[in-house]
Amino acid sequence: MSDLAIRAVQLSKQYRIGAAKYRHNTLRDQLADGVKSLFRLRNRRKRDKNTIWALKDVSFEVKQGEVLGIIGLNGAGKSTLLKLLSRITEPTEGRAEIYGRVGSLLEVGTGFSFELTGRENIYLNGAILGMKKAEIERKFGEIVEFSELEKFIETPLKHYSSGMYVRLAFAVAAHLDPDILLIDEVLSVGDLSFQRKCMQHAKRLQKRNATVLVVSHNMFSIKALCERVIYLSQGRIRVDGSPAEAIELYERESRLHIAPWAQRVVGGEQDRQGIYVTDMQLLDESGHRRSVFDYGDRMRVRIRFNAVEKILSPNFNVSFIRSDNVACCNYNTAMDGVTISCVFGEGSIELLTPPLKLTAELYTAHVMVWDDKYERLYSAQVGDTFHVRHDVLNTHFGVFHESAEWLGVPDGDKASRMKMSGGVER
Amino acid sequence: MLAEGFVRFESTAKPEARSIPPPSNDGEAVEALPIVIRPSTGFLHLDLRAIWQYRELLYFLVWREVKVRYKQTVIGMAWAIFQPLMMMVIFTVIFGRFANIPSDGLPYPIFAYAAILPWNYFSEAVARSGRSLVTDANLLRKVYFPRLIIPMAAVLSPIVDFLFALVVLFGMMVWFGIAPTRGAAALPVFFFLAMCTALAVGLWLSALNVRYRDIGHVIPFVVQLWMYASPVAYPVSMVPENLRVIYGLNPIAGVVEGFRWGLLGKDNPDFQVIAVSAVIVMALLVSGLIFFKQMERTFADVV
Numbered sequence: 001m002s003d004l005a006i007r008a009v010q011l012s013k014q015y016r017i018g019a020a021k022y023r024h025n026t027l028r029d030q031l032a033d034g035v036k037s038l039f040r041l042r043n044r045r046k047r048d049k050n051t052i053w054a055l056k057d058v059s060f061e062v063k064q065g066e067v068l069g070i071i072g073l074n075g076a077g078k079s080t081l082l083k084l085l086s087r088i089t090e091p092t093e094g095r096a097e098i099y100g101r102v103g104s105l106l107e108v109g110t111g112f113s114f115e116l117t118g119r120e121n122i123y124l125n126g127a128i129l130g131m132k133k134a135e136i137e138r139k140f141g142e143i144v145e146f147s148e149l150e151k152f153i154e155t156p157l158k159h160y161s162s163g164m165y166v167r168l169a170f171a172v173a174a175h176l177d178p179d180i181l182l183i184d185e186v187l188s189v190g191d192l193s194f195q196r197k198c199m200q201h202a203k204r205l206q207k208r209n210a211t212v213l214v215v216s217h218n219m220f221s222i223k224a225l226c227e228r229v230i231y232l233s234q235g236r237i238r239v240d241g242s243p244a245e246a247i248e249l250y251e252r253e254s255r256l257h258i259a260p261w262a263q264r265v266v267g268g269e270q271d272r273q274g275i276y277v278t279d280m281q282l283l284d285e286s287g288h289r290r291s292v293f294d295y296g297d298r299m300r301v302r303i304r305f306n307a308v309e310k311i312l313s314p315n316f317n318v319s320f321i322r323s324d325n326v327a328c329c330n331y332n333t334a335m336d337g338v339t340i341s342c343v344f345g346e347g348s349i350e351l352l353t354p355p356l357k358l359t360a361e362l363y364t365a366h367v368m369v370w371d372d373k374y375e376r377l378y379s380a381q382v383g384d385t386f387h388v389r390h391d392v393l394n395t396h397f398g399v400f401h402e403s404a405e406w407l408g409v410p411d412g413d414k415a416s417r418m419k420m421s422g423g424v425e426r
Numbered sequence: 427m428l429a430e431g432f433v434r435f436e437s438t439a440k441p442e443a444r445s446i447p448p449p450s451n452d453g454e455a456v457e458a459l460p461i462v463i464r465p466s467t468g469f470l471h472l473d474l475r476a477i478w479q480y481r482e483l484l485y486f487l488v489w490r491e492v493k494v495r496y497k498q499t500v501i502g503m504a505w506a507i508f509q510p511l512m513m514m515v516i517f518t519v520i521f522g523r524f525a526n527i528p529s530d531g532l533p534y535p536i537f538a539y540a541a542i543l544p545w546n547y548f549s550e551a552v553a554r555s556g557r558s559l560v561t562d563a564n565l566l567r568k569v570y571f572p573r574l575i576i577p578m579a580a581v582l583s584p585i586v587d588f589l590f591a592l593v594v595l596f597g598m599m600v601w602f603g604i605a606p607t608r609g610a611a612a613l614p615v616f617f618f619l620a621m622c623t624a625l626a627v628g629l630w631l632s633a634l635n636v637r638y639r640d641i642g643h644v645i646p647f648v649v650q651l652w653m654y655a656s657p658v659a660y661p662v663s664m665v666p667e668n669l670r671v672i673y674g675l676n677p678i679a680g681v682v683e684g685f686r687w688g689l690l691g692k693d694n695p696d697f698q699v700i701a702v703s704a705v706i707v708m709a710l711l712v713s714g715l716i717f718f719k720q721m722e723r724t725f726a727d728v729v
Contacts, residue, residue: 007460015727087463087570089726095464102461106568113490115497127486128569156497 005180005211006062006085010094012235013055013080054080055235057094064100064179065209069216069226069243071250074260077235078215082106082182085213100179100211103130107184109169114158118149118168121157125172139175147171167194174201180211199224219247219385220323220362254382256280259366262380273378275311275343277367279304280383285352293356295390295401301351303367310344311378317368318351322361323385328399329358334372357400360390466723472715476572483571487579491554492586506587507594510546514539521659530661532690536598540689541658541682543595547588548620548678549649555580555628556645559636563729573722574715577628581621588617599689609688616684623677623707629714633721636729657682662699674702677710 055077062068070078083089085096086104111128112121122143126136136143144150147167152160160168202225205212216222222229222243229246231239233253239246256277258266266273283300284290293299301318315334321327331351333340365383370376393401477484496502514535521527522534529537558580559566559573566573599606635641656678657665665673673679680703 083726084463087461088567090723091463091465093465095462097460097462099460102570104568104570107564110568111562111565113494115494116490120493124486124490127483128565128571130571133482133485 003064004061004097005064005066005099006060006096006213008061008085008094008096009059011055011058011081011084011091011096012053012093013077013084013089014051014092015054016051053235055084055091055232058232058235058237059094060230060237060240062211062213064211066228067206067212067214067226069214069222069229069246070232071216071219071222071229071246072232073254073257074263075234076232078232079106079184080235081232082184082213082215086182098180101130102180102182103176103178104182105129105173105176105184106182108166108173112157112165112169115156117156118153118160121168122153122172125169126175129173129176130178131176135177143171143175146174163194170194170198174198177208178210180213181205182213184215185217218323219251223247256367256381256383259380259382262368262377265377266380274309275305275307275314275369276379277303277305277369277381277383278346280365280367280381282365282384282386290386291384292387292389295358295360295388295393296355298355299351299353299386301353301365301367302348303350304346304348305343305369306346307343310342311369311371312342313372314340314343314378315370315372315374316349316351317370319366319368320358320363321366322363322395322399326399328363332370334370334374339372356388357402358388359393359395359397359399359401360388361395362387472719473572477574477578480571480575484575484579484582487575488583491579491583495583503590506590510539510542510591511594513542513546517542517659527660528664530663530686532604533602536595536602536604536690537661537686538659539595539598540686541656543588543591544617544620544681544685545653545656545658545678546591547584547617548624548681549653550584550587551581551621551624552627552631552649553645554583555624556631556635557642558628559632559725560639560642560729566725566729573725574629574718577625577632577718580632581625581628585621595689604690606689607687607691609684609691611688612684613688616681616688619677619684619704619707620681622711623681626707626710626714629718630710633718636721636725652676652678655679670699671702674699675706677703677707679703 058077058081070081072078080089082104083106084091085098086102086106088104088106109125111125113124116124122140123133123136126143127133131139144153147170149164149168149171152164157165157168199221202212202214202221206225212225214222214225226243228241229239229243230237231246231250238253239249256279279302281289281302282291283302284293285298285300287300303316303318307314315332317330317332319327319330331353333349362385364385366380367383368380369378371378496505499505501508517538518535522529522538527534555577558576562576565571565576631641631645653659655673655676662670662673662679662683680700683699
């Protein structure tokens with residue numbers, strides 16, 4: 001009890017969904033209801049049908065100094081949980097007890113004003129995050145140094161590039177020194193070197209015995225930072241335990257889920273459009289399932305699908321997305337001259353890639369089904385992750401590397417003969 | 427075991443002593459630990475202590491508004507003087523000259539300006555605070571602080587403009603050779619009345635605007651009407667006696683009267699009007715605070 005940082009007991013949050021939030025016939029009704037709500041003591045919303053539970057009966061305890069990861073698909077309730085613990089919104093049921101000063105990083109650069117300079121925004125953002133003026137003044141030099149923006153600190157923010165913006169925002173956020181820190185996926189913003197900096201900072205937080213809750217989609221960061229992970233699914237805790245355990249279940253349950261970027265077009269889990277992929281396997285050339293490939297290996301991607309409607313001219317796409325969300329390469333049937341007139345019912349197709357040219361990193365295979373003119377997206381699903389291995393070629397070399405021809409190569413023998421004779425050879 | 431702990435904390439007021447981490451916020455007193463998060467019931471109490479704790483944020487929000495307002499303008503702060511002066515000129519020409527509105531024995535320009543001054547502050551304060559929550563919607567969704575701070579900052583920021591324009595008024599008084607009366611000492615009181623009115627109206631409007639965006643569109647129109655319902659361009663003496671009490675329901679009537687009386691020395695300040703105004707403002711403010719706190723629960727979800 002004495003070293004507790006957070007205790008959550010049956011935390012639940014209900015949201016009203018849809019546009020028909022408050023259907024009133026006349027302005028008089030609206031006003032009457034507004035006045036009534038001043039005196040309404042009990043919450044009547046639970047009886048409405050157009051509601052969902054973003055969080056239901058979430059209970060857990062966090063000790064001081066613990067680093068807890070929270071994972072789950074989009075819509076699982078992770079951000080809602082952080083919002084509740086930050087007191088930005090209130091729970092519908094349940095309670096939480098917080099022992100210590102809370103700092104929330106739900107977004108980088110909250111409250112940044114584009115008309116003000118970098119310096120002014122440091123003060124503004126710091127105050128918004130909860131730092132006192134004296135504290136900001138004390139840390140000002142460190143913040144500017146961390147952001148690497150000394151030359152631009154007096155320039156208005158509207159002239160900053162997006163990278164500079166993020167660096168400044170994170171520099172301020174990094175100097176927030178609360179007892180309990182809540183972070184919502186801010187680690188996944190920015191380029192690779194910046195992310196590495198964020199990682200180092202997160203490790204420093206660990207040493208300072210701060211309690212940290214991290215929400216992330218990046219399993220890599222979660223595994224690196226957290227000693228304990230909670231896996232949330234549809235508002236409930238599925239696993240509360242070791243990172244390996246939680247991540248394993250998460251990856252198993254989220255196989256082939258709809259990619260977040262496509263959810264608006266294609267729909268959520270429930271409403272699929274016409275055709276969806278039921279299985280996807282990554283194999284080596286000889287047909288064995290693998291998760292690690294060497295640079296230069298050929299990969300087989302075996303796709304099984306189910307077309308509940310008759311789909312004309314489908315175009316199967318496989319894309320490889322790097323662990324920092326950069327799309328690296330794409331293979332598709334339409335551009336490879338493969339014409340499929342139509343599909344209906346269950347079926348399968350296999351992709352055999354040319355030798356892989358991707359640099360050594362962690363990638364996720366996404367599979368999409370478009371029509372052959374890229375006008376209509378039927379499905380976009382996230383498949384398995386795999387590693388590409390190479391002794392030398394890491395991502396500093398770029399996204400990919402391939403062999404090429406070199407012309408006009410200097411003659412090594414001629415050069416060494418010149419040196420020995422001490423003069424120009426004619 | 428969890429249920430036991432639950433029951434225990436529900437019934438007792440103070441948790442037992444524990445090793446509280448040293449305050450990492452420059453020695454300022456922290457809120458009593460633990461902070462308990464749970465669905466709020468009944469009327470919410472006004473947490474003045476929390477607002478005091480976040481006073482620096484209030485300062486920064488006001489500072490931001492003031493700084494940004496005149497960024498990249500050529501004449502900068504001079505706009506704070508230019509605008510009321512222009513208004514005075516137009517009023518003098520239209521109402522003073524063409525319509526021949528009486529001005530309580532004072533030169534019309536200064537008669538008008540003395541009222542335009544507090545009126546401008548009020549209309550700016552209402553407009554800014556009415557929009558304030560929606561303008562800073564991203565703050566509502568991503569950061570915690572007492573939400574009352576946002577309309578409060580919106581009501582405080584036009585004070586800077588007001589002070590600039592006040593200097594001009596003093597200049598005008600010298601020019602016209604008018605000395606202030608003893609009533610000038612009460613000027614801060616009248617200004618405070620204007621500020622409370624603006625805050626009260628702002629609380630109602632901003633809270634409503636979050637859910638019903640019509641309010642945002644309606645504000646300029648309402649403010650416009652309000653000006654004509656206030657004795658800015660004309661004196662209260664023009665209002666028929668039998669309507670005087672209803673007229674007094676407008677708190678700004680009291681404020682304008684007070685300003686004219688204190689600065690320009692009118693013979694008959696209408697204390698009846700002023701008294702009614704003060705009562706109305708207090709009622710508006712208290713009800714506004716209650717309404718705002720009720721609606722505050724759902725701001726982050728609805729904005």
